[in-house]
Amino acid sequence: MKDQDGSITADDVAVLAGVSRWTVNRAYKKEASISVKSREKVMKAAETLGYVPDLLATSLATDRTNLVALLVDDFANPHKLVMMERLTRILRKSGYDTLLVNTSDEEDASAALLNASQRRVDAAVLIGVSFNDQSLEAALGAKRVKKLIVFARMSGNDNTISICCDDSASMTALTQYVFSAGYRNPVFIAGPQTQSAHLQRKEVFLSQWERTAGKRPDFLPVGSYDPKMAYDLIAKTFRGLAKSELPDVLVCENDALAMGAIDAIRYELGLQVPGDIAVTGFDDVPQAASPHYELTTYRQPLTDMAKALVDVLEGKSNSKDLNTFLGRLVTRESA
Amino acid sequence: MKDQDGSITADDVAVLAGVSRWTVNRAYKKEASISVKSREKVMKAAETLGYVPDLLATSLATDRTNLVALLVDDFANPHKLVMMERLTRILRKSGYDTLLVNTSDEEDASAALLNASQRRVDAAVLIGVSFNDQSLEAALGAKRVKKLIVFARMSGNDNTISICCDDSASMTALTQYVFSAGYRNPVFIAGPQTQSAHLQRKEVFLSQWERTAGKRPDFLPVGSYDPKMAYDLIAKTFRGLAKSELPDVLVCENDALAMGAIDAIRYELGLQVPGDIAVTGFDDVPQAASPHYELTTYRQPLTDMAKALVDVLEGKSNSKDLNTFLGRLVTRESA
DNA sequence: TTGTAGGCGTTATCAT
DNA sequence: ATGATAACGCCTACAA
Numbered sequence: 001m002k003d004q005d006g007s008i009t010a011d012d013v014a015v016l017a018g019v020s021r022w023t024v025n026r027a028y029k030k031e032a033s034i035s036v037k038s039r040e041k042v043m044k045a046a047e048t049l050g051y052v053p054d055l056l057a058t059s060l061a062t063d064r065t066n067l068v069a070l071l072v073d074d075f076a077n078p079h080k081l082v083m084m085e086r087l088t089r090i091l092r093k094s095g096y097d098t099l100l101v102n103t104s105d106e107e108d109a110s111a112a113l114l115n116a117s118q119r120r121v122d123a124a125v126l127i128g129v130s131f132n133d134q135s136l137e138a139a140l141g142a143k144r145v146k147k148l149i150v151f152a153r154m155s156g157n158d159n160t161i162s163i164c165c166d167d168s169a170s171m172t173a174l175t176q177y178v179f180s181a182g183y184r185n186p187v188f189i190a191g192p193q194t195q196s197a198h199l200q201r202k203e204v205f206l207s208q209w210e211r212t213a214g215k216r217p218d219f220l221p222v223g224s225y226d227p228k229m230a231y232d233l234i235a236k237t238f239r240g241l242a243k244s245e246l247p248d249v250l251v252c253e254n255d256a257l258a259m260g261a262i263d264a265i266r267y268e269l270g271l272q273v274p275g276d277i278a279v280t281g282f283d284d285v286p287q288a289a290s291p292h293y294e295l296t297t298y299r300q301p302l303t304d305m306a307k308a309l310v311d312v313l314e315g316k317s318n319s320k321d322l323n324t325f326l327g328r329l330v331t332r333e334s335a
Numbered sequence: 336m337k338d339q340d341g342s343i344t345a346d347d348v349a350v351l352a353g354v355s356r357w358t359v360n361r362a363y364k365k366e367a368s369i370s371v372k373s374r375e376k377v378m379k380a381a382e383t384l385g386y387v388p389d390l391l392a393t394s395l396a397t398d399r400t401n402l403v404a405l406l407v408d409d410f411a412n413p414h415k416l417v418m419m420e421r422l423t424r425i426l427r428k429s430g431y432d433t434l435l436v437n438t439s440d441e442e443d444a445s446a447a448l449l450n451a452s453q454r455r456v457d458a459a460v461l462i463g464v465s466f467n468d469q470s471l472e473a474a475l476g477a478k479r480v481k482k483l484i485v486f487a488r489m490s491g492n493d494n495t496i497s498i499c500c501d502d503s504a505s506m507t508a509l510t511q512y513v514f515s516a517g518y519r520n521p522v523f524i525a526g527p528q529t530q531s532a533h534l535q536r537k538e539v540f541l542s543q544w545e546r547t548a549g550k551r552p553d554f555l556p557v558g559s560y561d562p563k564m565a566y567d568l569i570a571k572t573f574r575g576l577a578k579s580e581l582p583d584v585l586v587c588e589n590d591a592l593a594m595g596a597i598d599a600i601r602y603e604l605g606l607q608v609p610g611d612i613a614v615t616g617f618d619d620v621p622q623a624a625s626p627h628y629e630l631t632t633y634r635q636p637l638t639d640m641a642k643a644l645v646d647v648l649e650g651k652s653n654s655k656d657l658n659t660f661l662g663r664l665v666t667r668e669s670a
Numbered sequence: 671t672t673g674t675a676g677g678c679g680t681t682a683t684c685a686t
Numbered sequence: 687a688t689g690a691t692a693a694c695g696c697c698t699a700c701a702a
Contacts, residue, residue: 052449052452052453056395056400056454059391076621078416080416081413081416082410084435084437085410085439088435088436089437089440092437097436097450098437099432099433100419100435101423101432102419102420102424104420105424115432118387119391120389228621266627267626267627286411286562287562287622290562290566290598291601292601
């Protein structure tokens with residue numbers, strides 16, 4: 001045994017087990033040519049010494065960290081918690097650890113990406129939205145992040161792998177539901193308007209609705225995916241308006257906005273949901289099911305998406321456009 | 336320039352800058368004896384090559400990773416999101432990165448601790464609650480986690496550093512407020528009952544109330560800090576009871592439980608909050624301020640606590656009992 | 671099956 | 687101020 005705590009290396013185990021250091025390391029490899037007896041000896045010695053292989057040294061030697069950086073820029077949205085839970089759990093099951101990187105007070109994600117690259121993460125996964133494609137591209141080009149993955153969002157950037165719901169399919173389903181439920185005067189509540197706006201839920205809804213109903217709806221951009229901001233904006237925008245001037249449904253880009261919207265309709269406008277104004281969301285966060293919201297929304301297949309992420313990490317998935325999933329509409333009382 | 340992407344080392348920079356490899360590394364150290372000119376040359380060369388120091392190799396050589404593991408076992412509680420945001424941001428500002436470890440499906444945290452130790456984290460921070468002191472102690476003894484910190488919870492374990500609100504002071508304040516607001520028949524809604532139950536909020540409340548009102552209140556343990564579980568339990572427990580049999584206030588161990596309680600009172604029991612049953616929480620999560628909950632609760636000074644964590648990491652704080660903070664009561668409409 | 675070099679990219683320490 | 691040696695703990699590739 002060595003002197004201090006925690007400095008037990010393969011060498012120490014080798015001595016105790018009476019084998020060479022390399023045999024010790026081999027004992028920890030799945031398909032290594034090593035005799036059962038040797039492995040047993042090694043494992044027993046390791047057990048008594050409290051030895052565990054050092055992942056730092058392993059990573060340095062193999063150029064593989066089994067580390068994934070999760071970049072999150074928006075902690076007001078409860079769906080982030082759901083995604084983090086799912087991702088960390090499934091990544092862990094596949095042997096990956098997760099670096100949680102908070103990019104909420106940075107202009108763009110490139111500084112965070114740089115930092116992650118210094119830790120040699122196997123991939124950086126963006127669960128945020130306020131990134132812009134250009135800075136991403138720059139970061140990806142210059143730095144050494146091996147893979148850049150945009151999760152739960154489409155990305156227009158070709159160097160990026162996007163794992164997400166098909167915005168077109170999901171919003172089309174939502175549009176059809178809203179229309180066939182009889183609503184005729186929707187307003188779309190959008191999140192922050194980033195530069196790469198193509199393919200967004202907003203665009204799909206506006207054009208789909210126009211095609212269906214013959215009129216392009218208005219939309220309201222909220223500064224961030226924060227229920228409070230949605231609340232304030234909706235209160236300010238619609239307060240004092242006559243019923244005839246109000247929309248009959250607010251189609252929200254996600255549940256965070258929708259929950260703020262519902263509260264504002266009830267507590268600021270003094271109106272009923274869905275009686276006066278209906279509301280739809282996107283994500284199906286846990287709170288959406290509560291009797292207070294009863295939110296009609298769209299659920300993404302997070303587990304499948306997380307598994308797809310693992311496939312991408314392990315190089316099993318190559319074609320970039322296969323990582324588009326279909327979720328399902330969850331209809332409740334809010335619309 | 337070397338061949339592939341991302342494999343630029345200090346050697347490459349050294350060649351381009353016309354200095355030795357060690358000078359390159361020195362250029363990145365704050366107080367290193369290096370000439371301004373050399374540093375400039377190095378930085379310029381690094382810039383054109385896109386060199387950044389490798390943190391993996393640094394950690395291996397220095398035995399300091401600047402990595403902190405955050406163990407979280409409960410993703411249904413929105414306060415976790417708040418804590419994660421605050422901690423990651425403040426840790427980052429001090430040069431630490433955060434490993435997010437999901438321990439929600441593990442019996443105890445020791446397996447997660449083992450894994451973190453293999454990455455040589457500088458510290459493991461527990462933001463969960465369903466740990467038991469014994470397994471922690473075992474893990475701390477056997478493995479090489481340098482520091483084990485329990486955040487936002489008291490811990491009875493001496494080998495553990497606890498950074499939290501003073502449960503006694505906070506619950507006393509809450510107790511006094513509830514009593515002086517005229518409530519006389521409280522029930523405490525508790526979280527999972529772990530082994531080390533001493534010093535918990537529940538105990539403080541029960542004994543404080545007994546001292547004040549002369550009667551030890553009942554309490555109801557919920558299986559996890561999940562609003563839904565609180566909702567179900569409260570619905571099941573109180574449904575069909577006569578008004579005289581109902582409590583007049585539910586003192587909840589945290590906001591997650593309180594929010595479930597409020598929903599259950601309104602939507603399952605058909606009663607008013609606070610008119611029929613009042614509710615208090617703990618944490619002051621963002622949702623607590625919404626007009627729907629208007630929750631009377633207790634806010635912890637998270638930023639100060641996070642800074643204290645940094646102090647502990649940097650060895651500036653030694654005495655274990657100084658890391659107890661005072662928060663403040665936030666009174667709203669729910670009680 | 672087992673042992674041996676050499677290397678991963680950095681830092682501590684000593685020498686110049 | 688700068689250069690050089692050894693070490694951090696492990697892995698790949700090769701030799702025995």
